Amino acid sequence: MHWTPEHAQPLNQWPEQHLDVSSTTPSPAHKLELPPGGRQRCHYAWAHDDISALTASNLLKRYAEKYSGVLDSPYERPTLGGYGDAAFLNGAKGDPEPWPGPEPHYPLTSLHEGLPGTKSGSGGGSGGLGGSPVLAGNLPEPLYAGNACGAPPSAPEYAAGYGGGYLAPGYCAQTGTAMPPPPPAALLQPPPPPGYGPSGPLYNYPAGGYAAQPGYGALPPPPAPPPTPYLPSGLAAPTPLPAPAPSRPAPTSYSFQAAAPGAEAGVSLKRKAADEGAEGRYRKYVYEPTKAPAADGASYPAADNGECRGNGFRAKPRGAAEEAPGKYADGVSLKVLGFPVYGPQLEPFEKFAERAPAPAPRGSFALPSEEPPKGVDPGALELVTSKVLDCGPPVQWADVAGQGPLKAALEEELVWPLLRPPAYPGSPRPPRTVLLFGPRGAGKALLGRCLATQLGATLLRLRGATLAAPGAAEGARLLQAAFAAARCRPPAVLLISELDALLPTREDGAAATGALQAPLLACLDGGCGAGSDGVLVVGTTSRPAALDEATRRRFALRFYVALPDSAARGQILQRVLAQQGCVLSEQELAALVQGTQGFSGGELGQLCQQAAAGAGLPGLQRPLSYKDLEAALAKVGPRVSPKDLDSYVEWDKMYGFGH
Numbered sequence: 001m002h003w004t005p006e007h008a009q010p011l012n013q014w015p016e017q018h019l020d021v022s023s024t025t026p027s028p029a030h031k032l033e034l035p036p037g038g039r040q041r042c043h044y045a046w047a048h049d050d051i052s053a054l055t056a057s058n059l060l061k062r063y064a065e066k067y068s069g070v071l072d073s074p075y076e077r078p079t080l081g082g083y084g085d086a087a088f089l090n091g092a093k094g095d096p097e098p099w100p101g102p103e104p105h106y107p108l109t110s111l112h113e114g115l116p117g118t119k120s121g122s123g124g125g126s127g128g129l130g131g132s133p134v135l136a137g138n139l140p141e142p143l144y145a146g147n148a149c150g151a152p153p154s155a156p157e158y159a160a161g162y163g164g165g166y167l168a169p170g171y172c173a174q175t176g177t178a179m180p181p182p183p184p185a186a187l188l189q190p191p192p193p194p195g196y197g198p199s200g201p202l203y204n205y206p207a208g209g210y211a212a213q214p215g216y217g218a219l220p221p222p223p224a225p226p227p228t229p230y231l232p233s234g235l236a237a238p239t240p241l242p243a244p245a246p247s248r249p250a251p252t253s254y255s256f257q258a259a260a261p262g263a264e265a266g267v268s269l270k271r272k273a274a275d276e277g278a279e280g281r282y283r284k285y286v287y288e289p290t291k292a293p294a295a296d297g298a299s300y301p302a303a304d305n306g307e308c309r310g311n312g313f314r315a316k317p318r319g320a321a322e323e324a325p326g327k328y329a330d331g332v333s334l335k336v337l338g339f340p341v342y343g344p345q346l347e348p349f350e351k352f353a354e355r356a357p358a359p360a361p362r363g364s365f366a367l368p369s370e371e372p373p374k375g376v377d378p379g380a381l382e383l384v385t386s387k388v389l390d391c392g393p394p395v396q397w398a399d400v401a402g403q404g405p406l407k408a409a410l411e412e413e414l415v416w417p418l419l420r421p422p423a424y425p426g427s428p429r430p431p432r433t434v435l436l437f438g439p440r441g442a443g444k445a446l447l448g449r450c451l452a453t454q455l456g457a458t459l460l461r462l463r464g465a466t467l468a469a470p471g472a473a474e475g476a477r478l479l480q481a482a483f484a485a486a487r488c489r490p491p492a493v494l495l496i497s498e499l500d501a502l503l504p505t506r507e508d509g510a511a512a513t514g515a516l517q518a519p520l521l522a523c524l525d526g527g528c529g530a531g532s533d534g535v536l537v538v539g540t541t542s543r544p545a546a547l548d549e550a551t552r553r554r555f556a557l558r559f560y561v562a563l564p565d566s567a568a569r570g571q572i573l574q575r576v577l578a579q580q581g582c583v584l585s586e587q588e589l590a591a592l593v594q595g596t597q598g599f600s601g602g603e604l605g606q607l608c609q610q611a612a613a614g615a616g617l618p619g620l621q622r623p624l625s626y627k628d629l630e631a632a633l634a635k636v637g638p639r640v641s642p643k644d645l646d647s648y649v650e651w652d653k654m655y656g657f658g659h
């Protein structure tokens, strides 16, 4: 120790001083000032800042050992001295209560010697504060038993350590429960590993870490301590904390997951929930591949046309953009336009996920039947009921090939609002009219039938041309009767195809057909009972430009039904051909899909009929072949021109609702 004059300053200024400690011998002045019990603390106070590497290494080892004892041992109980030192560490230099012992000053003790982890009386020679010979002698034993925690008295070997004088009232409140009696000494001290027990050298650390300990035999040896820059080379680093015992129970959440029904190993329920949330409400539009078309032919093994707009649908198939309507310009033949080969990603056809059976009508869309409205010709009503009522098979979403975004839009904006009961009186009325426009044979009527199925509604079908044929007066009578019949059967869907046939053309003006516009508008306004809550009017047209503004405004929703894309064409073809007993190879089907670009669903059906007729197979003596279809392709072609397709797109931009 190189004593310097600054060491002679009062003790309370020492922490601020810069001490040079190379010896553990205090200066004579210090020896004079300090009481005998406080020498250890003086010793600590000197070792403040500038210490040699060797001293630092020794200190580090000692702290590591003591803290590891606290953190790791499940039997270890912090001695009271530990709390006392913790208070010291936090800046509370001593007990808040006056020390009852004869010694007037706080018994200073070295910080590292007051740390828990070394039991009182251990071979380490340093116990907690309670273990200090000075303190142990001064601690009144009964204080612990009588403290506010109400804990039982400590075991004899812990009597000194559990000196109640250190148990402030707040301590009991922190624990919340009474401190249980310490376990037997045999449990408290498992057999120490060689070199680790009190009898062995205190810092006998093997440089490479300990071998497997008796209590941790199943564990792999702990990893070698990382190199520390604080230790000079050649000094063994402190032993790292041993790994936790494997026999400890798993956290509650893990055991719950493992026990949850259906939970797979390594897959948490949270992840599963997230997966479900990711697909969300469009889960039903993720198609499952089907091995073969439906045996009964009831539904198409349809697929998503991939026109997802980032709302959960699958990405658009490669090259599908080339097929977008309005891009068949410049008079180029459709068949020579580049088109992606109908590849494996489009086949096998994926089935539009089966829905549950049509939901039972509920909400405001299901109204009780009412008496036939007055003013309607009973004869016409009977006629309409017998002729107009559609009793065809139900059409599910899966029966409509492609059109994924359109189906989603129809379901969201029409089916769900109609089936959902109104949120509150006076809430906005769900739409009761929808216009589907697009090329002929694109599937407008099919979608109208599907809507009726989804709504669980009665379907009544009218054709504009049929209504207009017998004359304006008769047509108006039938029209009113049809609306009245729909009103009598709520919920009902009144499907009016070829709506444009009821409207005046530019040429004929107020001709006979145009005379039906007024009754149509009157019925759409509710004059014929169509305005009732239980009737949905679906109008379809392939000439949307023929609709004047008055008629157009009567339809709250207007959706464009585009031509089927390649995937949808493949599905339609596959199904129609399967009905005729024709099964094409993958390559043949791909070629056929490529050659029918611009065909509507109706035209695809005509192609197959033409192939059968051209092959002279009315009785189906042999199944259709690809050659028959190739021959039919030369005779049947798409009727809609690229210019017409562009006009649909334009009208959709102006008056449509998009999807």
Ligand SMILES: Nc1ncnc2c1ncn2[C@@H]1O[C@H](COP(=O)(O)OP(=O)(O)OP(=O)(O)O)[C@@H](O)[C@H]1O
Residues within 6 Å of the ligand: 300, 399, 400, 401, 402, 403, 439, 440, 441, 442, 443, 444, 445, 446, 447, 497, 498, 540, 541, 542, 564, 568, 572, 600, 601, 602, 603, 605
């Ligand atoms: N997306 C499709 N999926 C399955 N079949 C379809 C599809 N589109 C059309 N079809 C079939 O094509 C034929 C014609 O369909 P639909 O009558 O619905 O067309 P449309 O648009 O109403 O034609 P139009 O304008 O002439 O009334 C029907 O047999 C229908 O089943």
Ligand SMILES: [Mg+2]
Residues within 6 Å of the ligand: 441, 444, 445, 446, 497, 498, 540
């Ligand atoms: Mg139709």
